[in-house]
Amino acid sequence: MEDQHHQTIKRLHWYILILILAFIGLAWFIFNNQYDLVSKFKDLNLIKDINNQSGFNRKNKGSISIKSKEDLRRYRVGQPINLQVFGDSVGEDILSFDVLIEYDKQAFSTPVIITNLPRYIIVTSERDDYISITGAQSPGSDERSVFDGNEILNMTFNSLKVGKYEIKIVSNKGEETTGFISTTSQSLLPQTSSFKVEIY
Amino acid sequence: MAQEFASDNSQNGLFSRLKLSNHRGFFSFIFVTLSIIFILITFAAVQQQQTTQSKADTNLCPYFSCNNYVSPGFTSGTANKLKCDNHVCCKSTLLDVNVYKCNNDTNGRLYCKNFNSYTESQKEGFCKSFPSTCEWTSSRRCIETGSNPPATVACAQDGEIINRISNPNQLCCNGLPGERVTGGPGSQIKCVGNSPASSTCVKEGVSFDVREGKNCCPSSESGPIVKLVTNLPNGSTRGTCDRETPILGAQCLTDTGLPIGTCGTTSDKLYCDSRVGTCLSCDGTVTNDNKCSTVVNPNLCATQAGPGVLYYCDAQNQRVPCDDNSGSCLKSSVVGQDLPSSGTCNYGGTNGTWKSGLCSGVPNVKCCSKGTTNPPPPPPPPGSDGGDPIVIQPPTGGTGNVELDLKLAFQGIVTLPKTKTQLKIKVKLVDDLNNVKVNNDTIFTANTSGIWSGIVTFSDVDLSKKYYLLIKGPMHLQKKICDANAADPNPDSAGYYSCQFGNITLRSGVNVLPGGVNPFDFSKVTMLAGDLDQNGFVNREDTEPLQSALLLEKDQRKSSAILEKLDLNLDGIVEPKDWDLMLAALKIKYDEK
Numbered sequence: 001m002e003d004q005h006h007q008t009i010k011r012l013h014w015y016i017l018i019l020i021l022a023f024i025g026l027a028w029f030i031f032n033n034q035y036d037l038v039s040k041f042k043d044l045n046l047i048k049d050i051n052n053q054s055g056f057n058r059k060n061k062g063s064i065s066i067k068s069k070e071d072l073r074r075y076r077v078g079q080p081i082n083l084q085v086f087g088d089s090v091g092e093d094i095l096s097f098d099v100l101i102e103y104d105k106q107a108f109s110t111p112v113i114i115t116n117l118p119r120y121i122i123v124t125s126e127r128d129d130y131i132s133i134t135g136a137q138s139p140g141s142d143e144r145s146v147f148d149g150n151e152i153l154n155m156t157f158n159s160l161k162v163g164k165y166e167i168k169i170v171s172n173k174g175e176e177t178t179g180f181i182s183t184t185s186q187s188l189l190p191q192t193s194s195f196k197v198e199i200y
Numbered sequence: 201m202a203q204e205f206a207s208d209n210s211q212n213g214l215f216s217r218l219k220l221s222n223h224r225g226f227f228s229f230i231f232v233t234l235s236i237i238f239i240l241i242t243f244a245a246v247q248q249q250q251t252t253q254s255k256a257d258t259n260l261c262p263y264f265s266c267n268n269y270v271s272p273g274f275t276s277g278t279a280n281k282l283k284c285d286n287h288v289c290c291k292s293t294l295l296d297v298n299v300y301k302c303n304n305d306t307n308g309r310l311y312c313k314n315f316n317s318y319t320e321s322q323k324e325g326f327c328k329s330f331p332s333t334c335e336w337t338s339s340r341r342c343i344e345t346g347s348n349p350p351a352t353v354a355c356a357q358d359g360e361i362i363n364r365i366s367n368p369n370q371l372c373c374n375g376l377p378g379e380r381v382t383g384g385p386g387s388q389i390k391c392v393g394n395s396p397a398s399s400t401c402v403k404e405g406v407s408f409d410v411r412e413g414k415n416c417c418p419s420s421e422s423g424p425i426v427k428l429v430t431n432l433p434n435g436s437t438r439g440t441c442d443r444e445t446p447i448l449g450a451q452c453l454t455d456t457g458l459p460i461g462t463c464g465t466t467s468d469k470l471y472c473d474s475r476v477g478t479c480l481s482c483d484g485t486v487t488n489d490n491k492c493s494t495v496v497n498p499n500l501c502a503t504q505a506g507p508g509v510l511y512y513c514d515a516q517n518q519r520v521p522c523d524d525n526s527g528s529c530l531k532s533s534v535v536g537q538d539l540p541s542s543g544t545c546n547y548g549g550t551n552g553t554w555k556s557g558l559c560s561g562v563p564n565v566k567c568c569s570k571g572t573t574n575p576p577p578p579p580p581p582p583g584s585d586g587g588d589p590i591v592i593q594p595p596t597g598g599t600g601n602v603e604l605d606l607k608l609a610f611q612g613i614v615t616l617p618k619t620k621t622q623l624k625i626k627v628k629l630v631d632d633l634n635n636v637k638v639n640n641d642t643i644f645t646a647n648t649s650g651i652w653s654g655i656v657t658f659s660d661v662d663l664s665k666k667y668y669l670l671i672k673g674p675m676h677l678q679k680k681i682c683d684a685n686a687a688d689p690n691p692d693s694a695g696y697y698s699c700q701f702g703n704i705t706l707r708s709g710v711n712v713l714p715g716g717v718n719p720f721d722f723s724k725v726t727m728l729a730g731d732l733d734q735n736g737f738v739n740r741e742d743t744e745p746l747q748s749a750l751l752l753e754k755d756q757r758k759s760s761a762i763l764e765k766l767d768l769n770l771d772g773i774v775e776p777k778d779w780d781l782m783l784a785a786l787k788i789k790y791d792e793k
Contacts, residue, residue, distance in 0.1 A: 096740035
């Protein structure tokens with residue numbers, strides 16, 4: 001009888017362990033749903049390398065890439081998507097640049113776009129299916145602006161509906177092109193990239 | 201005994217009753233546990249889904265486009281900044297000195313219930329603009345779809361008393377606020393009918409005197425958006441509240457492109473407010489593109505008779521109210537003027553000679569020198585009091601050669617330019633079928649006020665059509681002009697005149713209005729300078745040369761080579777002023793087409 005009771009207790013420990021594990025699993029499920037922690041733990045959603053995230057589609061001098069500030073690829077409807085645009089001017093001192101951003105206007109409201117580049121002003125213009133951004137350094141500035149992979153634009157998109165979408169920096173739209181222009185009047189047509197996002 | 205007791209306890213205990221010690225009990229336990237976990241997970245997932253859905257549907261701010269809220273996206277001056285900041289969904293960002301951008305506030309929240317604080321005539325429209333999110337209830341309240349509505353309380357009929365404390369959600373069935381019950385507790389409201397005698401608003405179909413300060417009652421019926429408006433003839437003090445039903449077909453979209461519904465067009469005074477995507481009643485003029493123009497330009501006057509014309513241009517190009525109140529304005533206080541006052545015919549003929557279509561009065565009146573008596577006016581139209589009629593020649597039909605005496609203003613040039621007084625301007629004449637006639641060779645000459653004049657000719661023009669003009673200067677963005685005597689909205693918004701459909705009618709020969717008024721004086725429309733390479737838009741390849749030039753010494757910035765390409769205001773030096781002009785053009789960026 002004593003031995004049987006001991007066995008029962010021993011099994012009870014296993015059952016309790018199973019219950020604890022199930023509870024932890026359930027808690028993790030709920031927590032992840034709430035805060036999307038999976039993106040922090042799984043490589044699926046963690047963006048470690050911009051080049052892996054971006055599909056370069058031009059091979060010219062310099063590059064412009066885009067990534068999410070939160071390192072996420074999945075966002076809830078209404079959750080702000082903070083995107084950073086990085087520029088590489090391969091050593092050229094840049095006076096002005098143009099960036100053309102293509103996105104689904106049914107899926108996102110008009111983004112808020114700012115630049116943190118010192119003494120730069122940006123002007124955005126909305127077109128049918130893209131936004132044209134021109135950044136220009138204020139005249140008379142002695143500061144050099146060699147883009148070496150630093151952030152040149154910061155964009156906040158607000159999603160409106162679920163689905164999988166792509167926010168692309170496009171090389172050209174009609175006669176308009178994405179590019180830099182240097183102090184030596186050299187026009188650079190950089191490689192461009194895109195950002196894929198899932199809205200749920 | 202003690203051992204037996206313990207054994208009994210063990211056998212009678214919870215776990216023993218579950219019979220966990222055998223396989224059947226174990227699997228039963230596992231099955232029950234997994235079932236509970238599954239149910240919990242399902243519940244959590246459903247809860248989560250509902251939470252997400254609720255969040256997406258609840259906040260309406262993402263549907264606003266603040267960038268366009270303060271047209272055209274950029275604001276300067278505190279008034280526009282305040283307008284932006286006062287919107288619950290927007291906030292302004294300082295971009296440059298006194299230059300702001302109106303951005304969506306990521307923290308902005310707007311809910312269906314907020315619409316209840318709008319005016320009676322607006323909240324229903326706003327609420328119904330978000331059919332998937334908001335619900336317009338029979339008690340004239342806007343609630344969130346799917347959310348629990350306030351406890352159902354029967355509305356109070358006329359004469360019934362509502363206790364605001366015990367029944368805070370109860371409303372009068374007639375949609376009116378009711379009257380405070382005097383002599384009783386201050387919380388009591390008595391519902392009263394909306395007859396003119398007892399209400400502040402006027403029912404549909406009832407005539408009233410507007411000087412009493414009353415308005416039409418809002419419609420209490422659900423269904424399509426309807427408005428009760430005062431169809432008040434011009435000059436009359438009596439009006440009638442009538443129902444106006446929107447004309448189907450004009451789709452209303454939000455600025456983000458979401459289709460909302462349909463609005464009326466020019467005739468029914470309903471316009472599409474794309475900021476929220478709803479149909480609103482317009483106090484001003486509903487334009488062809490379904491917008492409401494409430495800004496009355498003091499310089500704007502009609503150049504052609506027709507229904508709805510309230511003001512006419514006189515010989516001095518000033519607004520003159522129509523004499524009659526029929527809305528047709530078939531006559532005005534403008535009378536025929538002798539042309540020209542100088543005694544010299546400036547419009548194609550010579551002094552004392554006659555030329556078709558140059559003078560006011562009647563069709564085919566000829567150019568007359570000062571002192572020449574105008575031909576007698578035609579008989580007054582039926583129903584008028586016989587005053588002097590103004591006759592605007594309608595399009596004559598057929599084809600002909602037309603001459604347009606254009607007067608233009610270029611950004612930054614307000615006096616006689618120092619470096620150039622003549623510019624070659626490209627002018628296109630486009631009809632409503634997009635047939636284009638081009639004149640790229642006209643030389644325009646500047647005067648001391650910085651106004652540029654030039655006679656542009658087009659041959660074989662179909663005179664039965666309506667036209668717009670596309671005008672492009674040598675360093676400028678192309679401007680589209682659809683109306684005679686077009687003007688920028690105000691002096692602070694130079695370059696922001698815009699239009700959609702051509703509304704210019706032409707006739708053979710020189711096109712002037714009665715009284716010698718030139719309808720093609722576009723000197724109040726600013727042509728923005730900045731498209732240096734003339735490729736149709738301003739971008740880095742336009743800004744960079746100017747940026748580089750501004751790094752040069754002053755003497756170098758006065759060199760002819762630099763001035764030829766970069767002196768936007770033609771003042772003889774490339775300086776920061778030119779950069780400011782470039783920035784203003786950059787905000788428009790594209791040729792208008």
